Amino acid sequence: MKVGIVGVGSSGKSTLFGLLTGTAAAPPSGRPEARVGVARVPDRRVDRLSEMYQPKKKTHAAVEYVDVPGVAKGSGAALVDLPALRGIDALVHVVRAFDSDVAPHPDGSVDALRDAKMLELELILADLGTVERRLERLDAAIKKANRAEDVAERATFLRMREHLEAERPLRELDVSEEERRRLRGYALLSEKPMLLVVNMAEDRVRESESFVASSGLSGFAARPGLALCPVAAPIEAEIAHLPPEDARAFLADLGLAEPGLDRVIRTSYALLGLLSFLTAGEDECRAWTIRKGTKAQQAAGTIHSDIERGFIRAEVVAFDDLVAAGSLAACRERGTLRLEGKDYVVRDGDVINFRFNV
Numbered sequence: 001m002k003v004g005i006v007g008v009g010s011s012g013k014s015t016l017f018g019l020l021t022g023t024a025a026a027p028p029s030g031r032p033e034a035r036v037g038v039a040r041v042p043d044r045r046v047d048r049l050s051e052m053y054q055p056k057k058k059t060h061a062a063v064e065y066v067d068v069p070g071v072a073k074g075s076g077a078a079l080v081d082l083p084a085l086r087g088i089d090a091l092v093h094v095v096r097a098f099d100s101d102v103a104p105h106p107d108g109s110v111d112a113l114r115d116a117k118m119l120e121l122e123l124i125l126a127d128l129g130t131v132e133r134r135l136e137r138l139d140a141a142i143k144k145a146n147r148a149e150d151v152a153e154r155a156t157f158l159r160m161r162e163h164l165e166a167e168r169p170l171r172e173l174d175v176s177e178e179e180r181r182r183l184r185g186y187a188l189l190s191e192k193p194m195l196l197v198v199n200m201a202e203d204r205v206r207e208s209e210s211f212v213a214s215s216g217l218s219g220f221a222a223r224p225g226l227a228l229c230p231v232a233a234p235i236e237a238e239i240a241h242l243p244p245e246d247a248r249a250f251l252a253d254l255g256l257a258e259p260g261l262d263r264v265i266r267t268s269y270a271l272l273g274l275l276s277f278l279t280a281g282e283d284e285c286r287a288w289t290i291r292k293g294t295k296a297q298q299a300a301g302t303i304h305s306d307i308e309r310g311f312i313r314a315e316v317v318a319f320d321d322l323v324a325a326g327s328l329a330a331c332r333e334r335g336t337l338r339l340e341g342k343d344y345v346v347r348d349g350d351v352i353n354f355r356f357n358v
């Protein structure tokens, strides 16, 4: 699961990428290339379990980010190097809301809502091209051999074309599960969930909420498959360098409950349709990543294929119940530890012990 970071030139994409993945912010000079890095998903539950179990190892979930190079200046409206987005499952759009004489906005003025709409339109137009090319091929194939599956696919693509021509993203098109599966192979961009990271000027973070509301960004992001997080890159950089105690004080001073980056990572994880179940023990406390809707037996397979194959049952307790009881034994007494079968749909924050034989 990969998240592509896109946005206008000098919106702070590489800066954000560096902060998220803990790599050097400055992209190598010369021809820019997409860079891939991994961010740890902050999860207080893993930390809390580690306090309880004192394990040898503590492992968080992870999300991969791709720093998509900005398109060369003067190349018109194009914001995104589209080919670099192949294989990406979600997008982070860094929307520029800060002014800077050092790194001016390529369009000469800062207008966050304009940029958000422009990028959306670019994704829609790219998809329209993809859809039209596919329709031409389907028409030819249907003329040659009138196969039912081609006819069905053509119907879907015609619907998509109409939708895109109305300048609406595919996120908002109602398609069946089967249709959606069929569409996965086409790298359609406006179908991908997208997080708008609004990069604020550092002296205006306190006003983030009112800014995103009054600029129309919140309204824009209220649509399906979109989410929004304001950050200020320089402040995030500062927090990342402070010892935890000072970082907390600094955040409190700004009226923030947590670093913006933490929210960015958690929101992208959720937008990808991912959730974490947990395992706890003296060896390791760990968050495991699964897609929403995954059943217990399949979830076991993320740990080891043997556990999936030899699955007997899952002992499950909700994280909050485990913390309230203090131990698995206490949960058993209280009746909050449940035995679930292979078809149990795993929930976010389930602490699971799989019973299996091989």
Ligand SMILES: Nc1nc2c(ncn2[C@@H]2O[C@H](COP(=O)(O)OP(=O)(O)OP(=O)(O)O)[C@@H](O)[C@H]2O)c(=O)[nH]1
Binding pocket: 007, 008, 009, 010, 011, 012, 013, 014, 015, 016, 068, 069, 070, 071, 098, 099, 100, 102, 103, 199, 200, 201, 202, 232, 233, 234
């Ligand atoms: N004042 C201010 N400057 C920022 C902020 N974020 C990034 N910058 C500056 O803007 C410039 C561009 O930042 P990058 O992170 O390289 O931007 P980018 O989006 O990766 O740019 P391209 O890859 O060229 O498209 C750098 O000089 C940064 O220091 C911010 O939040 N506030």
Ligand SMILES: [Mg+2]
Binding pocket: 013, 014, 015, 027, 067, 068, 069, 070
């Ligand atoms: Mg960059």
